[in-house]
Amino acid sequence: MHPYFRAALCLAACGALWLTTPAPAAADEGMWLFNHPPLKLLKEKYGFDKPPTWYEHVQKSCVRFPGRSGSFISADGLVMTNHHVGLGAIKKLSSEKNDYVKNGFYAKTRAEELKAEGLELLCLQDIVDVTKEVQDAVDPKKSGDEAFQARRAAIAKIEKESQAKTGLYSSVTTLYQGARYHLYRYKRYTDVRLVFAPEQQIAFYGGDADNFAYPRYDLDCTFFRVYEKGKPAKVEHHLKWSKAGAKDNELVFVAGHPGRTDRLTTVAELEYLRDIGYPFLLQRFYRLEVLYSVYSGMGEEQERQAKDLLFGVANSRKAIEGELAGLLDPGVMAAKKAYEEKIRKAVADSPDLKDLAGAWDAIAKSQKVRAANIKRHAMLEQGAGFNTTLFTYARALVRAADEFAKPNEKRLSEFGEANKKRLEQQLFAEQPIYEELEIAKLANSLTFLVEVLGAKDKLVQQVLAGKSPAVRAAQLVKGSSLAKAEERKRLYEGGKDAVAKSDDTLIQLAQLVDQESRAVRKTLESQVTEVKEQAFSKIAKAKFAVEAGAETYPDATFTLRLSFGTVKGYEEGGKKIPFETTFGGLFKYAKEKKFKGVFELPKRWLERSARLDPTAPFNFVCTTDIIGGNSGSPVINADGEVVGLIFDGNIQSLVWAFLFTDEQARSVAVHSRGIVEALRGIYAADALADEIVGSK
């Protein structure tokens, strides 16, 4: 479950009629803000009524991985997340000789814990509503680029001042599509070490075939530890471990960082996604999946090099296929249209709200600009035409030299003062670069660049410099020294002058495309993003007026949210799917699948199966409202104890991107008892298990 976890071709769910309207929240719906939890709903439905300290404790026990989630589970800074969240770091720590992705890893002592270079965890300390400051900075008579710049400048200022004042990493989050702005302050952990990882084969058991499926049998967990000043960090808040783990019909919570939903999104935007955005995204994913799969097929070492890339793109592809299936379900689109018409009618009928009426059309108009520019934006600004890590470095170095020379408020948002340290950490972290793989990636993406922008495009011709994509890719990769961290540091510290003098091929490429890349970004920011933020401050007003008094939550934004729900199974095709699976079930399933391919079990699991209680729970499902980005989120009970670890959603949950339903849709988690059982039985990791359950 990746940034885009929501997914897959779904016969069952797509056929259902969606009787719920998108808002206000019903059933166990909602990815709630920690500063606005659904107190009323929880009390009414579950009789749950805890003091603010309960929420604060949970909030400060959570950590954000880049685009994913995790939590502290011991006072010594032990962090729990999914294996697929840690995969990138585990791969970087691996080599042809020590393949931890394949063989797993366990540090028996703290001295053996391995530092994951470049990995940063963030822990949310507090939230301040800055809506007024951001909106006041934008002259309501201004629009387009001017308004966009003013808004960004206000945000950069707030972030910089907050950071200077508190020393915490500070970031303003746009909520309700631009109707609200909250400042989030995070404690940063940059010394993060790997403690334990199982074999990928059991973490991702069933592979792509079972991704988004249920029943499941995955030990999708990994443990890290955060360090400070070379020692395990003493963290103030951490989640205790529930001995019993998740029980049928129990109220549970999920605290994590859901990435993106489109529940408030207008119909015009959904149509854009259905007609343009998703088909193009899928085109990119299919292409990449074939590339990585072919490269992996070349041999064991190539497979190791490309494993996380292949997993990532397959997962995203499946998710977007699922979302597109949702948008192509006439029932879903009809529900979205009906809801939007209801609000628009209320606006048209009310003299007080009339001023807001133009907001939907403004967004519809902006989607045409988006459609016209999205391919160029993807190829140049998102770098889909230059798919090599070396270009990512080069782009960052070229822009850092330009941007850091400007005042904070005038910079591109990612170069705001508040982001500087994080950028440096990423730039200077050592990371293995495989020349053959980088050439294959770049050759493929340069070809895609020509296909999408055309062989006659002037910039494309300059990029290729009279060579074929394959030849040019080899020349570019071989002519660059950016694989070396010290060279990146030298250029970064040398600033504009050093970058200007560099004859590095990738630096020169990044310079060549920068102007046009910035131009298309500006078009989208000023004519799409800004239009949307202005329009949504109106749409939000309309909704708050029409649905006065209802507790509401904003669309997901990769920031910390709280969901609640019930542990329970469901029915599918007339068959009852129990809420949990067991270790006994795993071995039965593996046998049915003849232990072949993605259904192979790691050697250790075959040899030590007798040490596992066959009736012990392994995975389970609950109705908590999640989405990609929630990967690694703890599932906790009413006492705030860990009862599980979110790692996926079932196929029926794909539609949560647009609408919540809990008839069949479920979150999928590793059971807390399953984790401890495997740690002790299979991995003899008793020291770690003891720390987790708190018996140490």
Add this chain to the structure above:
Amino acid sequence: MHPYFRAALCLAACGALWLTTPAPAAADEGMWLFNHPPLKLLKEKYGFDKPPTWYEHVQKSCVRFPGRSGSFISADGLVMTNHHVGLGAIKKLSSEKNDYVKNGFYAKTRAEELKAEGLELLCLQDIVDVTKEVQDAVDPKKSGDEAFQARRAAIAKIEKESQAKTGLYSSVTTLYQGARYHLYRYKRYTDVRLVFAPEQQIAFYGGDADNFAYPRYDLDCTFFRVYEKGKPAKVEHHLKWSKAGAKDNELVFVAGHPGRTDRLTTVAELEYLRDIGYPFLLQRFYRLEVLYSVYSGMGEEQERQAKDLLFGVANSRKAIEGELAGLLDPGVMAAKKAYEEKIRKAVADSPDLKDLAGAWDAIAKSQKVRAANIKRHAMLEQGAGFNTTLFTYARALVRAADEFAKPNEKRLSEFGEANKKRLEQQLFAEQPIYEELEIAKLANSLTFLVEVLGAKDKLVQQVLAGKSPAVRAAQLVKGSSLAKAEERKRLYEGGKDAVAKSDDTLIQLAQLVDQESRAVRKTLESQVTEVKEQAFSKIAKAKFAVEAGAETYPDATFTLRLSFGTVKGYEEGGKKIPFETTFGGLFKYAKEKKFKGVFELPKRWLERSARLDPTAPFNFVCTTDIIGGNSGSPVINADGEVVGLIFDGNIQSLVWAFLFTDEQARSVAVHSRGIVEALRGIYAADALADEIVGSK
């Protein structure tokens, strides 16, 4: 090596400068017509000077598989081809219980030979030049649809009359893009039985990773036998077996059915392919490859069901990637442009040729029509939007009912009287249909249909009937009885009336799209195909005038051709690549690759390796000019004896689609000695080996 075998990202070849101009033929270039072999060239370069009977004997020893090649190698109708050519038939004969694709097959006695339903082999008997008749039928003042219809009517008439007169399957082939028309008459063999197939693992050793690579170690051979009246056919011509097999520096020939080359194609058409045609084709292939790969990953049985589909699409994708890389090589395009300019200048400068000058611009203009219509044509007429075998049946039944009611000359070309028997054979042959797979294919392609033609397209909406693609696909597949051969027969024999009354979901779908599908086909036929044929009758005149006296050959057309060349290795990256590989080399290579994944060896090969001579040749390369469709072609020596079996081209040969070069580009073949060595040593198939070498 498929219809599209030519291939793959190529660093070495793409960097080279193409010094040769496309024509006239140089070096060992050429896919020559059997009625116009390059007598002068062969005599001058190789001193080869054989009577017409040599060519006739080779011609009549060859057979055409659908889109591929093969040859008779015994008087009892034994046919040799590639395993990947026979794969579809082998899969149809397999079941979950008897998986011949995985485990191989050997009929120890003739009674055990298995009939491959629906497989038809054609053996070319003679060739008649009908250029005058075809061209005279088209009023030079007419153009577009009228001219196209007149041309097709003339061809249908010639074919029908020839068939009635000779009893042979008769087909007019358009050569030199429309400058020449030849009538080919074939003997049909429709009782074709499987004799021997190795495990796919060794036939396609190295899988996609090694496809188009060299050195290679593939036993890519399969043997069938043709029967007549229930007995092995006594064939008049067959190729003898060379005991020594291919030797270094030997002159060799390849007789087979190269599919498609673009050597005479104009620059405007190449630009169309580069900018529109190939990118869209790749988009389709990437999508299908992911679909089949995901489906295969679901389990062993699913893998078995989708194996040939996955292999086919991966192979085509790699080929088109390679061709596109060729078109993106500035050297290739510059050579094509220079040659075209030379001819055009000669035309402009000559008062006699002036009338021909407009031909190139006419083609350029037609490419715009092609670009504007190709996506709709692909989705509707090629059926890319309805990817299920059931639709193929439904389309054939719906159209057969309409077309066979018309006079022969007015029908769509594939329903010409001459094609009737072949169509019936394909329609009535039993073939396993896997419901789950068909639903997955159709759901995926209906989604693609919406993506490409748009959710607002009226026909798309009618096709989906208010349902999501996934739900609609399940409904369509489950509502059809076309999986049953007897139902197909009933509808076919019932004609228009039976089809009109049918409530079969797929029949109704085929009816629904038929009108629009025919319309877009007509647009392309009248405004692109016809324009090209008229233009090329002019361009050919120009070329024959400018290059008077040179022996020439037309672009490949899936019809029988003769190539010649030399058995020899090449240099790559300063390293000598010997012309042949050995069995010893195979085991060494497998060990290097740790016997993993696509480098796994079948159990038998591991157990019986000692029975093989490690120095015996396994695969080899030669400079013969081939392309996809040549798969299964025999390689023969000057005495007409089999010395090998073509199964691939190396990566450097990909550019042969557009230009011939023999610096590094090579055909790749199984060595005749390798085949016999493996048959005896691994498979204990001595009876078959005896028949092949003629010692029986």
